[in-house]
Amino acid sequence: MVDAYRPKTLAEALKIRNETDCLPIAGGTDLMVQKARGTGLGPGFEKPLLFVGHLPELHRIEKKEGYIHIGPAVLLSELLHNPLISDTFKKAVALMASPPSRNLATLGGNICNASPAGDTLPFLYAADAELLLENHEFERRIAIEDFITGPKQTDLKPDELLTDIIIPDINFPVTYYKKVGQRRGMSLTKASFHGLADVLDGYVEDLRMAFGSVAPTVVRSRDIENSLIGESVNSLKNRYQEILELYEPLIQPIDDARSSAMYRKNVCFNILKDFLNYLEKNQGDII
């Protein structure tokens, strides 16, 4: 048996976090599976649990000064029904797991779980999401790519909690999302891609490309993106091979029970090519 805490306020939760080596748990959709031991047996948690999913402070979606703030305990299904959440992000969320899981799983859980296959991550990387981390005394704001340090690894300190997810409220005229799963529903991602772009008069004003599930963490290269900003969409499409070579060293998938490294890599390049074609075709439709 392990202890479990169910604080009433965030302050109380941070105090427990400061005093106890504990494991924060919100929806538990991944943790319960990771720690499952078998029929009729409780899960095998080694540390006391700190329940945070119910805390009202972590449970809001609001717009403030050009940013959308999402509480980490917000459920995936709530994201789908909130008008402040962009349609392209909703598209990624809607393909995650199953309705029952989405009614339990939280956005903060998906981030802190730090799986390379985490389905909300490519969007959050592409959208320049930042995270607010608090302990009982201080808070710090950190870019998501600095927070997630490896598969299942984050920069969360033992006394900290993730308390806010902050996304710039920018509307990208061109959005593209592709999830490659083993099947259409209830499937872990073999590879995914979230592309966001702003195109003016045929020239790329802003461009974000994030690849999921094909490296230890989400792949996004600001250097490559910056080198392409200012180009015409036509030339981007024609420079496909060159762009692909730029990403080549970054995309390092693994062979596992769900797919092969070779497939993942090839499919990433196909998606990239498809995105560049899409960019060319759809730039004119957007005002």
Add this chain to the structure above:
Amino acid sequence: MKMTISKSIKRTDAREKIRGEAQYIGDMAFDNPLYLKTVRSTRPHAKILDIRLPDLPENCFIIDKSHIPGKNRMRTVVSDHPILAEDEVLYIGQPILLVAGPSRELVYQISEKIRIDYEDLPAVFTLEESEKQNCVFTEYSFSKGEPDTAFAQAARIIEDEYRTGLQEHVYLEPQGMAAEVKDDTVFVYGSMQCPFYAEGALTEALGRPADKIRVIQTTTGGAFGGKEEFPSLTACHTAIAALATKHPVILIYDRDEDIICSTKRHPAIIRYKAGLDDNNRVTVLDMDLLYDAGAYTGLSPVVLQRGIFSATNVYNFHHLKVRGRNFQTHTVPSGAFRGFGAPQSVFGTEMLMHNIAITLGLDPLEFKMKHILKQGDPSCTGGKIHDKVILPELVERALDLSDYRQKIQKKKKFTGVGISLFLHGCGFTGNGEQTIKGKIILRKSKDRVVLKVSSVEMGQGADTTLRKIVAHTLDLPIEKVTCEIRDTGLVPDSGPTVASRTIMIVGGLLKTAADEMKSRWNDTEDFEISKVYHHPGFLTWDNDTFQGNAYPTYSWGVNVAEVAIDPVTYDIHIEKVTGVYDVGRAIDERALRGQMEGGIAQGAGWATLEVMKSKEGRLVQHNLTDYKVPTSMDVPEIICDFMDNPYEFGPFGAKCAGELPMTGAPPAVAAAISNALGIPLNEIPVTPEMLMELEKHED
């Protein structure tokens, strides 16, 4: 006027299942039960050198081979599987010991502390390696006509090889069993298809007569063949533990454990050599079927027999040579699975016919139609097809319903249409029915009737349809006809619930008994009628030479599958499957539709999504996160239709149904994918990964 038997009625088990009132094995309560956990081999092939046990808390027990009162072998066709390992293990997951204790937590902790020392022995992991080392369990062969002469005269010879993969049953309810001893009788309860198989295994393992054993089937959450022979093992485990500990014991598997250790569909390699004449007709076929039986023989000989007796599918090749072999590998034993060896060989033959046609630039359907069996033709084993074959009518209906001709002409790149023709031999293979001699009892008490059979309800609708046959015959409301629980102490052995035999064979006996009961209805208030199966006299079968009627009759089907391939990801979207079937006559159309839709989903899953590989004897996909079966989002639109072709010896003309759709969908789907990309396919599951490789190769 009496309503037709085919008109659907409400399923008799629906209400209690939907309301959560049905009692599955996990819902049963016992006084002071002990929980069991199985300690399994972690090595694919090894000698057990030493077993080190922790100190046992009070009321905890370790059960090993020394506690087995009778013979340490699980009785199947070939009883080579030890109930608990002796000094050697042959696969990862093989049961070695059982831990019993008053709580699951305690049992889990003890089993974690058990240490087993092994000496690894050389192991064989693949069919190819096993073939090289000639590790053959079983070998059969038969022939027809003069194949050697026909090959010598052939205008063209085509050789090809086909492969099918492992498949996991994924029944909704994992394996579970419980046992208790009362008044010197061992009671075993559990989720199973064949209570008398378990009883048979228990008589040998416990060394006690059948009248001291009662096997009682609890509500069973699906089976698909996965609960045919496997529960004999868990029945023995619980019974031995109950005798050794003098407590009721409960053994329920987790899903992961279930996947690791339970039987799977046999992976197969099928090699073909086809001889064609000047008119592009296949005149002679030489087939070599290799089935991976896994570590122990079990049911594999019979699975292989159905595989080879279904090997020519719906076609009449005048000259034929068939060889089938079961190979041993150090992997989890293969066993019964819906279709029982036929889906593998039918896939190979259907795809061979498809691929020969496209190689020759012919239309696959026209090519296939030139070869189909007709009434009066000999089957592959030389038994005369005595019933009317309405395959051309089934094909026409399927083409109309699916708009096949239009679709195949107007197809675009990355979309495809494929057609499969298929059959299923009804009832047991060879002389199985004559050996088993299924028996039923129909009992009238006042105005009610109880039917007593060992054929189980396992989600397929058997209780509804069997009751319906009796109620319809006697003109009684279905509520007046009930089924006795499947308790070997209360019902006769009507045979196992396998081989799509329940309606045709057992339902047939019930129909005969009900007819007789009707004629005597007013004689007395209470009486009983018993019937035993007799094989129709005009059928012939020689089990030594494999000549004659391997099956009394066949059910037939046609599938048209439509697919779209994503050009970016190579994801396969099966968009629609049209199925037209001759199952004689439908006993209940909705129940049958459930079978057909489920079978299509299962067949399409095996053909595309369901990748299961083993690496050095260890399953790579060993949970439902990695092993994918279709969800409702993956199941295509299904159009399903039946054409009546009543069978003289089936109840109301019914033949077999349950396994038929499992056989039909895979070749239709594979042919559609082949059509979409313009490439031949020789292997299932077809995955996006495979298609990407094939396309790159084509480029």
